[in-house]
Amino acid sequence: xxxxxxxxxxxxxxxxxxxxxxxxxxxxxxxxxxxxxxxxxxxxxxxxxxxxxxxxxxxxxxxxxxxxxxxxxxxxxxxxxxxxxxxxxxxxxxxxxxxxxxxxxxxxxxxxxxxxxxxxxxxxxxxxxxxxxxxxxxxxxxxxxxxxxxxxxxxxxxxxxxxxxxxxxxxxxxxxxxxxxxxxxxxxxxxxxxxxxxxxxxxxxxxxxxxxxxxxxxxxxxxxxxxxxxxxxxxxxxxxxxxxxxxxxxxxxxxxxxxxxxxxxxxxxxxxxxxxxxxxxxxxxxxxxxxxxxxxxxxxxxxxxxxxxxxxxxxxx
Amino acid sequence: xxxxxxxxxxxxxxxxxxxxxxxxxxxxxxxxxxxxxxxxxxxxxxxxxxxxxxxxxxxxxxxxxxxxxxxxxxxxxxxxxxxxxxxxxxxxxxxxxxxxxxxxxxxxxxxxxxxxxxxxxxxxxxxxxxxxxxxxxxxxxxxxxxxxxxxxxxxxxxxxxxxxxxxxxxxxxxxxxxxxxxxxxxxxxxxxxxxxxxxxxxxxxxxxxxxxxxxxxxxxxxxxxxxxxxxxxxxxxxxxxxxxxxxxxxxxxxxxxxx
Numbered sequence: 001x002x003x004x005x006x007x008x009x010x011x012x013x014x015x016x017x018x019x020x021x022x023x024x025x026x027x028x029x030x031x032x033x034x035x036x037x038x039x040x041x042x043x044x045x046x047x048x049x050x051x052x053x054x055x056x057x058x059x060x061x062x063x064x065x066x067x068x069x070x071x072x073x074x075x076x077x078x079x080x081x082x083x084x085x086x087x088x089x090x091x092x093x094x095x096x097x098x099x100x101x102x103x104x105x106x107x108x109x110x111x112x113x114x115x116x117x118x119x120x121x122x123x124x125x126x127x128x129x130x131x132x133x134x135x136x137x138x139x140x141x142x143x144x145x146x147x148x149x150x151x152x153x154x155x156x157x158x159x160x161x162x163x164x165x166x167x168x169x170x171x172x173x174x175x176x177x178x179x180x181x182x183x184x185x186x187x188x189x190x191x192x193x194x195x196x197x198x199x200x201x202x203x204x205x206x207x208x209x210x211x212x213x214x215x216x217x218x219x220x221x222x223x224x225x226x227x228x229x230x231x232x233x234x235x236x237x238x239x240x241x242x243x244x245x246x247x248x249x250x251x252x253x254x255x256x257x258x259x260x261x262x263x264x265x266x267x268x269x270x271x272x273x274x275x276x277x278x279x280x281x282x283x284x285x286x287x288x289x290x291x292x293x294x295x296x297x298x299x300x301x302x303x304x305x306x307x308x309x310x311x312x313x314x315x316x317x
Numbered sequence: 318x319x320x321x322x323x324x325x326x327x328x329x330x331x332x333x334x335x336x337x338x339x340x341x342x343x344x345x346x347x348x349x350x351x352x353x354x355x356x357x358x359x360x361x362x363x364x365x366x367x368x369x370x371x372x373x374x375x376x377x378x379x380x381x382x383x384x385x386x387x388x389x390x391x392x393x394x395x396x397x398x399x400x401x402x403x404x405x406x407x408x409x410x411x412x413x414x415x416x417x418x419x420x421x422x423x424x425x426x427x428x429x430x431x432x433x434x435x436x437x438x439x440x441x442x443x444x445x446x447x448x449x450x451x452x453x454x455x456x457x458x459x460x461x462x463x464x465x466x467x468x469x470x471x472x473x474x475x476x477x478x479x480x481x482x483x484x485x486x487x488x489x490x491x492x493x494x495x496x497x498x499x500x501x502x503x504x505x506x507x508x509x510x511x512x513x514x515x516x517x518x519x520x521x522x523x524x525x526x527x528x529x530x531x532x533x534x535x536x537x538x539x540x541x542x543x544x545x546x547x548x549x550x551x552x553x554x555x556x557x558x559x560x561x562x563x564x565x566x567x568x569x570x571x572x573x574x575x576x
Contacts, residue, residue: 037435042528068436069518069528078428084435178530182352197533205351270534 033064034239038226039076039085042069042268044122044196045112045224046089047261048284050268052250061242069268077103080229087243091224092296093151093305099315100306104230107316108240109247111224113283113292114214121215122282123195125156126207128184132191135211136165141190144175144183151223152193152213154299159216181205196279197271217299218292225288244317251284290316354536362536363543372525376544379510379521382438383552386445387499387506394450394502395495398457399483402491408458419455423448423509427516441513441521448509449502453495460494461487493567500556507552511545522548 036058040046049067052058058065068085076088077098089111090098098105115121125135125143132138138160145152157167173189180192181202193213194202203209214221226247233240254261261284262276271279290312297310339356342348354362366372401408423444430440464487472482514523522545529538 039436042531069524078431079435082432082435084431176530178533182349185349201533268528270529270532270537272532272534275533 033059033062035066036063036087036239036243037066037068037085039068039079039088041076041089044265044269044271044279045282047264047281048250048254049089049226049247051254051257051261051264052246054264054267055250055253057246057249057253058243061246063239063242063246067268077105080105080227083229083231086232086239087226087228089224089226091151092222092293093154093300095225095227095315096297096300096310097150097305099310100308105227105315106230106233107225107227107288108244109226109317110222110251110285110288111226113223113285113289114212114221115280115283116215116220118212118215119209120280121212122199122280123193123212123214124199124209125159125191125193125211125213126184126199126202127191127210128187128207129190132210134163134165135159135213135216136163138170138191138210139165139167140169140171142171142173142188144173144180144189144192146175146177146180146193148172148174149303149305151296154296154303154305155213155217155221156193156211157303158295158299159211159213162216163211181207196281197275200275200279218289218295220283220285220289221292221295222289223282248286251286255284255286288316352535354539358536359539359543362534363540366537366540366544375520375522375525376548378438378519379507379514379523379548382441382445382510382513382519382521383503383506385438386442386510387449387503389442390446390449390502390506391453391499393446394453394498395457398454398495399461399487399491402458402461403479403483403487415451415454419451421447424512424516427513430513431517436518438519440517441510441519444513445506445509449506452502452505453498456494456498456501457491460491463494464490493564493569496560496563500553500560503552503556504549507545507549 038049040049046067049065053065053067068079076085076090077094079085080088081103087108095105095107114123125138129141132141135156138156143153143156145156153170153172156170156172160167160170175183175189175192177194177198180189180194181198183189184192184202184207185205191210192202192207199209214223226243228240228243258281261281265271265276266273293312293316297306297312300306301309336356339353339359341355343350343353343355350358401411426444426447430443434440434443468486469482472486477485510521511523511526513519514521514525515527516523518524518527522541526538526541526545529535529541
């Protein structure tokens with residue numbers, strides 16, 4: 001009869017220990033610096049924030065940065081809205097959709113942009129089907145995107161329209177980026193929309209680039225941005241200002257030091273070293289390209305992702 | 318003893334056969350090597366992982382979430398199980414609620430977990446505790462119901478107090494059930510800990526799997542999946558050891574030992 005009681009006692013101690021260790025809130029100031037959590041996705045787009053953290057652009061502005069990465073970013077918008085994260089990283093279309101659903105979000109800094117060079121962007125549509133020569137030929141084909149009703153299918157439609165095709169007959173299929181090259185090999189889809197490093201992977205396996213959908217959508221398209229909740233812009237405008245400054249410096253630094261940007265990828269991704277040296281980096285301009293955001297907003301309305309014209313004045317800084 | 322050894326040998330042979338299959342299938346091109354690397358390459362990637370401090374930190378994070386979550390679920394399940402089981406009215410009032418809550422998949426609570434706790438340990442604990450708690454509770458409830466009424470009447474006749482009845486009559490009957498609940502919960506807790514890391518991005522093995530996947534590092538991803546599998550085997554062995562120790566007096570275990 002002794003043993004069970006001992007077991008219970010052990011469990012009790014464990015529970016107590018558990019409560020103790022999970023209590024430490026990531027709240028205010030340890031040693032003066034403000035604790036800031038940013039929700040990101042561990043992909044190459046966010047290299048500047050890792051680089052900026054490494055270079056001390058945030059600590060010099062009294063920001064102690066913690067980067068929280070989740071796959072696909074499912075946790076990012078709810079995390080920011082609930083105040084678990086102070087800032088988040090998201091593509092522009094997702095934010096337009098979130099705003100149209102009444103989520104009070106505010107963009108604070110540019111995130112990542114297209115290179116603006118046709119067939120030399122960090123993402124694009126790849127096929128192995130010889131009948132697909134241009135984007136117009138995607139009509140009626142099965143095209144894989146990572147998320148349906150988002151920036152991928154929206155910009156691919158724009159690309160097809162530009163090439164004179166009919167985007168309404170494209171059958172979009174939802175697949176995770178890592179699964180796409182294999183799906184293309186197995187002919188489960190006719191074309192895939194991939195970003196680096198999977199773009200390099202699929203091109204290395206006999207894939208052919210048919211369209212640079214970001215480039216076709218708008219010149220120097222702003223793809224993703226950093227954002228916060230409206231609440232934080234009211235509660236702590238100074239923090240938002242310092243974060244924006246640090247981010248701007250980080251973006252400019254990454255843009256002018258591509259080798260260091262490639263190097264920092266080895267610290268938070270597991271992308272193969274050889275691939276890192278070869279892959280096409282995106283652009284990291286410090287400024288948001290407002291015109292391109294307007295284009296994405298118009299497309300979002302046109303494709304029925306949102307019901308009314310988004311209020312860009314409220315969303316953008 | 319001899320039966321035990323030959324069973325272990327058969328188990329080992331099964332495992333080796335599986336590894337051989339995993340080596341051959343990609344090599345002969347049934348599945349492209351890029352997407353399912355042969356066992357030897359996965360082993361190589363595993364060796365690389367074992368050398369990285371970040372791997373051990375991740376392993377520690379996963380085990381921490383598992384252990385704390387399991388402990389909370391186990392303690393809560395036993396406490397509530399004994400309470401509800403001993404008071405028939407309470408059991409009747411709660412049974413439909415329990416049957417309603419129990420089948421809700423823990424994974425469906427991910428948005429809630431993220432809203433409440435972001436990506437830190439507490440999110441993981443919410444999922445782990447929710448999933449494993451029911452395993453324990455249901456077992457304990459059945460255990461309490463299995464108490465021999467004659468023994469209970471006898472205890473009443475001897476004017477045993479409530480606490481003594483629980484300690485000397487209810488508890489010995491419930492214990493084997495609780496231990497079964499522990500074994501089930503231990504496995505479920507591990508699954509949910511890794512799932513939480515994979516989807517929410519709480520620190521741990523699951524998050525490392527997600528990073529390897531989004532980086533296209535296929536062998537490393539499988540290596541981490543193998544680690545998660547081995548962890549499962551380890552958890553099961555541990556639970557069985559606990560079962561044997563705690564229930565050494567129980568006929569089911571005694572019979573096992575004699576055979």
